[in-house]
Amino acid sequence: MQVTSLMSRGDEAPVTPGVESSGDLLKGSLRVAFVGLILLASDWILTWMDPRNGAVGALLSMGGAVMLSAPILKQSMGDLRRGVVSINELVSLAVLASFVTGDYKTAGFVAFFMLAGEIIETRTAAGARASIESLIKLTPTRARRVVVGGGEEEVNTRDLAVGDVIRVRPGDNIAGDGVIVAGGSSINQASITGESLPVDRGFGEEVFAGTINLTGVLDIRVSRAGEDTTLGRVRDLILAAEQSKLPVMRLMDEYMRYYTPLVLTLGAMVWLMSKDLERVISVLVVACPCAFILATPTAMVAALSASARLGVLIKNVSDIELAARINAFVFDKTGTLTTGTMVVCRMVPMGGIGATELVRIAASVEQHSHHPTARALVRLASEVMVPLGEPTEFHEAAGRGIRARFEGRRVVVGRARWLLEEGIAPGFDTGVDLDEVRGFSLIFVAVDGQCLGWFGLQDQVREGAAEAVKELKSMGVKRVAMVTGDRAPVADRVARSLGIEEVAADCLPKDKVSFVEAVRHTGLCVAVVGDGVNDAPALAAGDVGIAMGAVGSEVAIHTATIALMNNELARLPFLIGLSRATRRVIQQNFCIGLVFIVGGLGLAAVGWLNPIVAAFLHNAGSLLVVFNSARLVRHGEGQDRMQSAPSLADQGEEDEWAPSPVS
Numbered sequence: 001m002q003v004t005s006l007m008s009r010g011d012e013a014p015v016t017p018g019v020e021s022s023g024d025l026l027k028g029s030l031r032v033a034f035v036g037l038i039l040l041a042s043d044w045i046l047t048w049m050d051p052r053n054g055a056v057g058a059l060l061s062m063g064g065a066v067m068l069s070a071p072i073l074k075q076s077m078g079d080l081r082r083g084v085v086s087i088n089e090l091v092s093l094a095v096l097a098s099f100v101t102g103d104y105k106t107a108g109f110v111a112f113f114m115l116a117g118e119i120i121e122t123r124t125a126a127g128a129r130a131s132i133e134s135l136i137k138l139t140p141t142r143a144r145r146v147v148v149g150g151g152e153e154e155v156n157t158r159d160l161a162v163g164d165v166i167r168v169r170p171g172d173n174i175a176g177d178g179v180i181v182a183g184g185s186s187i188n189q190a191s192i193t194g195e196s197l198p199v200d201r202g203f204g205e206e207v208f209a210g211t212i213n214l215t216g217v218l219d220i221r222v223s224r225a226g227e228d229t230t231l232g233r234v235r236d237l238i239l240a241a242e243q244s245k246l247p248v249m250r251l252m253d254e255y256m257r258y259y260t261p262l263v264l265t266l267g268a269m270v271w272l273m274s275k276d277l278e279r280v281i282s283v284l285v286v287a288c289p290c291a292f293i294l295a296t297p298t299a300m301v302a303a304l305s306a307s308a309r310l311g312v313l314i315k316n317v318s319d320i321e322l323a324a325r326i327n328a329f330v331f332d333k334t335g336t337l338t339t340g341t342m343v344v345c346r347m348v349p350m351g352g353i354g355a356t357e358l359v360r361i362a363a364s365v366e367q368h369s370h371h372p373t374a375r376a377l378v379r380l381a382s383e384v385m386v387p388l389g390e391p392t393e394f395h396e397a398a399g400r401g402i403r404a405r406f407e408g409r410r411v412v413v414g415r416a417r418w419l420l421e422e423g424i425a426p427g428f429d430t431g432v433d434l435d436e437v438r439g440f441s442l443i444f445v446a447v448d449g450q451c452l453g454w455f456g457l458q459d460q461v462r463e464g465a466a467e468a469v470k471e472l473k474s475m476g477v478k479r480v481a482m483v484t485g486d487r488a489p490v491a492d493r494v495a496r497s498l499g500i501e502e503v504a505a506d507c508l509p510k511d512k513v514s515f516v517e518a519v520r521h522t523g524l525c526v527a528v529v530g531d532g533v534n535d536a537p538a539l540a541a542g543d544v545g546i547a548m549g550a551v552g553s554e555v556a557i558h559t560a561t562i563a564l565m566n567n568e569l570a571r572l573p574f575l576i577g578l579s580r581a582t583r584r585v586i587q588q589n590f591c592i593g594l595v596f597i598v599g600g601l602g603l604a605a606v607g608w609l610n611p612i613v614a615a616f617l618h619n620a621g622s623l624l625v626v627f628n629s630a631r632l633v634r635h636g637e638g639q640d641r642m643q644s645a646p647s648l649a650d651q652g653e654e655d656e657w658a659p660s661p662v663s
Contacts, residue, residue, distance in 0.1 A: 032067060033112060039064030040108045058104060065108035069095045072111060093264075093284050109612045143175035144168070146219060160225040168218045176209050177224035185216035263287040270605050279607050286600030286614040291593030291621040296586050298629035303582040306635040311565035312575055319561050322544055323579035327477055328524035329572070330516055332538070333484035333494055335531035336548050338459040339567075342376040342441060346434060346456030356386055358453045362445045364388040365404045365411050369396055373443055376457050401443075412446045419444050424451060466498045468569035473499075475576055479524060483512045483538070512538040529572070546572070574636050581635055589625045596621030 042060045069092075076092040095107045144152045146165040157175045160166065165181060168174050174187075184202035189211045198214055201207055207220060266287070267280045300317045307314050314320055334340050349358045363381035366374035367388055381388060391404035391411070401414015403422060412422045416429045424444075428451035434440040441457040469480055481502035484491050488505035495503045504515050516538055519526050528535070528542030539545030539560050547560035548567055564571050600617050603609040609617070 032071065036064040036068035036108065037112055039067065040105060040112065044105075061104040061108055065095070065099070065104045065111060068108055068111035109615065112615075157225070160222055162222055162225065164222045164225075166220050166222060168213045168220060170213055170215055170217065172213050174207055174209055174211050174213060174218075174220065175225075176220070176222040178207060178220040178222040180205055180207060180218055181221045182219035183217050185218050186214040188212040188214055259289060266601070266605075274607065276607060278610060279604060281611040282604035282609045282614040283601060285611055286604050286609065286618050287597060288618055289593065289597060290618065291596055291625045292590065294622055294625045294629075295589030295593055298626050299582050299585045299589060299632060302585075302629045302632035303578055303635075305633050306578055307575070310571060310574060310636055311568075312571050312578075313563040313565055315561055315563070319544060320579050320582050322525070323527070323562070323575055324583045325525045326527045326544060326576060326579075328479040328519055328526045329472060329477055329481070330519060330526060330528045330538070330542065331480070331482045331500070332512075332528075332530035332535045333482055333486055333491060334459060336529055336535075337462055337465050337482060337494060337498060337569075339462050340531070341460060342372040342457045343460045344376055344380045344455050345440075345458050347453065348431070349453040350428075350431075351450060351452050353452045356384070358445060359384065360386045360388065361406060361411060361447065361452070362413050362443070362455065365391045365394075365402055365406055365413050367391075368394055369402060371396075373441055373455075373457055374402075377443070377455065409448050413443060416442065416444055419446050419451065422446070424449060429454070461494060461497055462567065462569060465569050468572055469498050469500060471570075471573040472576070475573060477576075479519065481515070481519070483507050483515050509535075509537050513541045516541040527572075546575075578632070578635050582632060585629055585632055588628055592621055592624050592628065596624075 039060045042064075046056055046060070072095065073092050095111055099107050141157055142154055143157050143160060144167045145155050145160070146167050147153055152167055160176050164176075166175055166178070170185070180201060180203055182203070184200070186198040187201050187207055188198050189208065201218075206223075207218070209224075263284065267283045270283055271277070271280045300320065303320050304314060304317070307320075331337050347355060347358065349355050359377070359381050363377045363386065366377045368391070369375075378388075389406060391406045394402070394404045396402050397414070397418060400421075401412065401418035403410075403412050405411065412419055412424065419428065420426060424446045428444060428446070429442070432442060432454060434442060434456045443455045443457065445452050445454065472480060479502065480500050481504065482491060482495050482498075482500050483504045485507050486505060488503075491503045491505040495501070504511070507515065512535065516526060516528055520541075520543065525544075526542045527544040527546055528538050529546045529548060530536075530539055531548050539547065544562060545560040547563045548569075562575065596617060600609060600614060600621075604614055
């Protein structure tokens with residue numbers, strides 16, 4: 001998308017200029033406006049000092065008028081060569097008519113007001129795009145590549161290849177997506193995810209191009225470089241969104257070619273009735289529909305800027321308008337409403353062992369396993385700062401449990417069936433009061449043939465999910481449903497905790513699609529929210545597909561129409577609020593344009609508006625539209641991005657011992 005203006009349209013196809021090109025345009029326009037205004041003022045000053053200087057003053061004002069009107073006349077000639085009739089011709093005719101009558105002051109001031117309005121509009125539009133540009137120009141141009149032997153060489157980032165190891169010092173931007181192979185640090189990921197606080201990253205964890213290394217030195221093995229990085233894909237999609245158009249914008253483009261002939265006809269009628277060329281000039285100037293043309297694109301650029309700042313990637317501007325009409329949400333469960341990560345929610349020591357010792361034994365034995373329950377136990381030990389030992393004779397039975405020796409004792413950790421297979425006497429699970437059917441995983445710990453306790457684990461409800469669902473309902477969303485392939489008891493428990501009344505469980509991908517289509521057939525505008533990987537068919541089936549946690553996910557970015565670059569469900573109410581605010585601003589902009597054009601035409605036709613005042617009013621309307629749209633840039637600035645994590649005790653479970661959830 002490109003803000004249409006008198007100075008920013010060339011002979012080529014529309015492109016999206018960057019901040020530097022906008023800055024060059026502004027400097028050139030300012031110079032022309034300044035010199036031209038001095039020449040016009042010199043005419044007035046010389047004539048005021050001595051009426052005999054009229055000829056010199058007229059020459060100066062003619063020079064100023066030529067300088068100020070040249071860009072407009074040049075653009076008009078370019079339009080005519082391409083066979084395009086646009087608003088530029090209206091202004092050009094008004095300026096030329098003033099030249100014909102010898103009224104160089106009028107010609108100069110009309111051109112000056114047009115140019116001044118153009119400067120302010122361009123500057124404001126550039127400001128609205130500044131936050132987008134700051135997001136998409138973050139990848140450094142140089143990187144330090146680690147060479148064989150441990151040395152470094154500085155290379156251009158476009159020369160980086162997959163598999164290269166780069167060294168990133170504190171304060172540097174990361175040059176490519178990759179995995180940390182040495183070091184640890186805090187990373188500012190706001191450019192990608194919109195998170196307000198840094199995140200800690202260490203060995204084996206993924207980092208992204210354009211994010212900022214804050215504290216430590218990192219060695220990163222590059223997995224994606226150049227345009228293939230997450231930031232590169234985000235940049236391309238943002239720029240593509242800027243160049244897309246709403247239906248109303250396409251409609252205006254289609255009918256604008258009829259507008260100029262209509263205004264010329266109106267000008268001819270005014271001339272026939274009044275024989276006053278000044279009225280005709282005023283009609284041509286005030287009829288320029290810049291306010292109408294700017295009404296939608298300025299609002300969309302500002303909305304894209306606000307959404308990009310908070311990590312909401314909108315692939316097409318029409319999705320902003322569509323999001324304002326959403327009145328039904330269909331959520332996936334795992335990875336969307338829940339984190340998809342197992343956490344310990346219950347622990348019961350037995351046989352006189354202490355809680356800390358039970359955690360130490362279980363986590364030490366499980367630390368070399370990649371199973372989700374093993375990772376949850378290790379995270380728990382890290383959270384409560386329990387030191388781990390090293391097991392020996394480690395053996396893992398996939399999906400059942402682990403057998404090992406630890407500090408000279410035989411330890412078995414796993415499901416109840418695994419302990420029975422390993423010779424543990426039956427009856428150790430008689431006191432368990434959690435039901436695995438309801439979504440709990442039970443892990444038992446036995447040492448030297450005696451069960452010493454058990455852990456209850458479950459998928460954690462995502463932080464802020466309940467608040468987001470409640471806020472969506474308060475915004476007028478009529479229907480909120482959850483579809484999942486998980487078991488009905490698990491789905492019901494999660495739905496109740498979030499205030500969701502409608503649940504569809506045990507769903508295959510095709511069942512999710514059928515559910516979404518059924519909701520759409522009721523006449524509702526449906527947004528489908530999923531993790532973007534296994535929910536791709538359902539995301540495509542909704543009116544709007546929203547992918548959660550799309551950072552680094554190729555499938556998520558390309559499947560969904562809108563991608564949340566982080567996992568904060570609070571972005572959903574923000575998106576709905578932004579889209580509705582954008583729709584209101586566009587409506588206000590059209591009203592502003594209508595008032596200034598219709599009112600101005602009426603005043604000009606009856607002779608109450610001279611060309612200079614007409615030019616001033618025309619630009620006043622355009623600037624009101626631009627400033628009104630610019631308010632959207634700050635939408636969501638006060639949103640609380642980071643909420644304190646709730647304790648598991650607040651999730652409806654009466655725990656004997658409930659550690660804080662680890663995300």
